[in-house]
Amino acid sequence: MAVLELKGLGVVSKFLGIGFEYDKDKGWLLEQRQVILGMLDKFGLSEVSAVRVPIGGELENDVDGELLPNDGAGSPQRPTVKTFQSLVGSLLWIARCTRPDIAYAVHRVTRRTHEPRVSDWRLAKKIARYLKGTVDTKFAMHAPRGGMSEDTIVVEGYSDADFAGDRVDRKSVSGGVLMVCGMVVGWICKKQSSVALSTMEAEFVADSQVTAEMLGIVELLSEIGIKVKVPYKLHVDTSRR
Incomplete structure (x- = not known):
């Protein structure tokens, strides 16, 4: 097994063009x-x-x-x-x-x-x-007060889709937001690969895509030694079904 030597450089302030700022009330900006x-x-x-x-x-x-x-x-x-x-x-x-x-x-x-x-x-x-x-807009990431533990970490996803939004090929677009303990950690917006025949079908495809992203987050947490014990939550738009 290869061993890599790491050097602490203090609190991050910039990485790959992304500026980082910490505020005790707002979290990471x-x-x-x-x-x-x-x-x-x-x-x-x-x-x-x-x-x-x-x-x-x-x-x-x-x-x-x-x-x-x-x-x-x-x-x-x-x-x-x-x-x-x-x-x-x-x-x-x-x-x-x-x-x-x-x-x-x-x-x-x-x-x-x-x-x-x-x-x-x-x-x-x-x-x-x-x-x-909106050049000064900042993306906030704030962990819940009291911190997080394996018993309290909740992975959630919100999904939605339009229906036949592309007027050329009539494919729908999926959208979703991924959250950990109420903190947004990811989002998706992608055209579906097949033509949905109903709004329900389009929504189900979006649900499955967001679920796959949620499983990826759970796997990432597992790789760094954090096991998610609380059942995952998927919030779907059912208003048009």
Whole structure:
């Protein structure tokens, strides 16, 4: 067995572009201010006006819209496929790490990264403009008062789905939030791989996807020596069934 030597560097303040701050009342606060500002500067969006929402009237699929050119690296003034893919890559990283509020919008804009339209570029810029207006937003992670033990750790999941939301292939989109002891530790937003024939079927697929994520969290806790003894909880949306 290999032995690795570790060196303590104190309380973390930054890791992979994510800023960490600890507040005894709010817990850990995570932010990506510098990453967002760097992205805005890279794509010539530093001076654009902010918007209040990341997505709105762009929900219709513009299947016949103008394609972005595929020649060269491009620029913010003359975007190409590579320019679009680079911006979307930055948005994906931000959405995955600290910003669940843009998860659905980023999911929408990544559907056609292989042949994006001008409308996709506009949506990507709108998400970036939303991030500009919320650049100081922080993601809070706070453990329950009194700490956690194997007897009290609760793994929960919340799931939901639309029905045939994609007007091209009529596939539904699953969404979910993962929590440990009331603390959000993960989220998902993904298109389902098959066409659901009812809202109930779409919801069941979303439920199974969130359950799989919950089991992954339980396995991770087990690997670091924490056994979850309390039954897992899955909260589903049944209002349309």
